[in-house]
Amino acid sequence: MSLKAFDKHFMVKEGGRPSLARIDPRDKSFFKSREEAEESLAEDTAAINELQDKLYAESKQSLLLVLQAPDAAGKDGTIRKVFGPVDPLGLKAHSFKKPTPEELSHDFLWRVHRKAPAAGEVGIFNRSHYEDVLVVRVHGLAPSKVVEARYEQINAFEKHLSFYGTRVVKVYLHLSKEEQRERLQERIDMPHKNWKYNPGDLEERKRWDEYRKAYEIMLRRCSKAHAPWYIIPADRNWYRNACVARLVRLTLEDMKPRYPEAEFDPTGVVVE
Ligand code: AMP
Numbered sequence: 001m002s003l004k005a006f007d008k009h010f011m012v013k014e015g016g017r018p019s020l021a022r023i024d025p026r027d028k029s030f031f032k033s034r035e036e037a038e039e040s041l042a043e044d045t046a047a048i049n050e051l052q053d054k055l056y057a058e059s060k061q062s063l064l065l066v067l068q069a070p071d072a073a074g075k076d077g078t079i080r081k082v083f084g085p086v087d088p089l090g091l092k093a094h095s096f097k098k099p100t101p102e103e104l105s106h107d108f109l110w111r112v113h114r115k116a117p118a119a120g121e122v123g124i125f126n127r128s129h130y131e132d133v134l135v136v137r138v139h140g141l142a143p144s145k146v147v148e149a150r151y152e153q154i155n156a157f158e159k160h161l162s163f164y165g166t167r168v169v170k171v172y173l174h175l176s177k178e179e180q181r182e183r184l185q186e187r188i189d190m191p192h193k194n195w196k197y198n199p200g201d202l203e204e205r206k207r208w209d210e211y212r213k214a215y216e217i218m219l220r221r222c223s224k225a226h227a228p229w230y231i232i233p234a235d236r237n238w239y240r241n242a243c244v245a246r247l248v249r250l251t252l253e254d255m256k257p258r259y260p261e262a263e264f265d266p267t268g269v270v271v272e
């Protein structure tokens with residue numbers, strides 16, 4: 001299948017105004033069954049591994065996958081399942097946390113640009129510069145004038161990255177409030193999940209509607225042809241993983257990475 005067909009299903013068109021309330025987080029119309037999705041995931045991750053090898057050998061372009069989502073939507077799990085079989089040397093994953101005092105003493109893109117993938121790499125952002133128009137907006141951590149200016153600054157930054165050879169693709173994992181409730185409860189009830197529990201998550205959950213609004217504004221203002229947003233239903237892990245893997249595979253295929261030509265004449269060269 002083509003990236004265009006995938007885009008039709010999941011991509012936020014430039015200038016589009018997606019309403020998250022109208023998209024079902026349990027939708028599974030892209031794969032007929034769980035079995036089909038699991039087969040697709042296995043094939044796609046194998047293909048990603050090969051494409052990544054070519055991208056690394058070619059060393060001319062890079063891919064950046066940005067992941068944003070409500071708590072417990074499964075950003076970490078998605079990364080594990082989609083990139084698990086991929087050579088770790090070609091990957092550069094980074095989780096963005098609450099900014100340090102040093103980071104806060106710079107502009108918001110400073111820490112982000114440093115983690116952008118180099119030529120040949122696949123970069124993964126677990127949270128990103130979008131936190132600066134999400135948590136920062138919802139909690140009023142910066143003046144609203146500053147937050148307002150950031151959407152265009154982000155667009156310019158991503159355009160800059162793409163000009164220098166980085167393909168930017170952004171995924172919003174669309175989780176329902178009910179599914180989040182179940183998952184947060186599991187973090188409290190299941191000892192091996194306790195470490196994931198953060199009392200702050202319940203505070204954020206109280207602001208569900210405000211976050212919703214902030215996500216919609218981000219999706220509306222920052223989905224661009226050079227750096228599109230994709231909305232991936234995330235209540236079912238198997239569906240979420242298979243969709244993101246398909247997106248990564250199709251994007252890498254579209255980038256057409258190629259092994260470089262040998263810089264020597266291999267004819268008749270024999271290793272004794
Ligand atoms: P976790 O991903 O669960 O480890 O949590 C990371 C926390 O860092 C989340 O609560 C984010 O909202 C927060 N965070 C990430 N980036 C920023 C930012 N730029 N400003 C404020 N908080 C942030």
Ligand code: MG
Nearest residue numbers: 071196198201
């Ligand atoms: Mg957390």
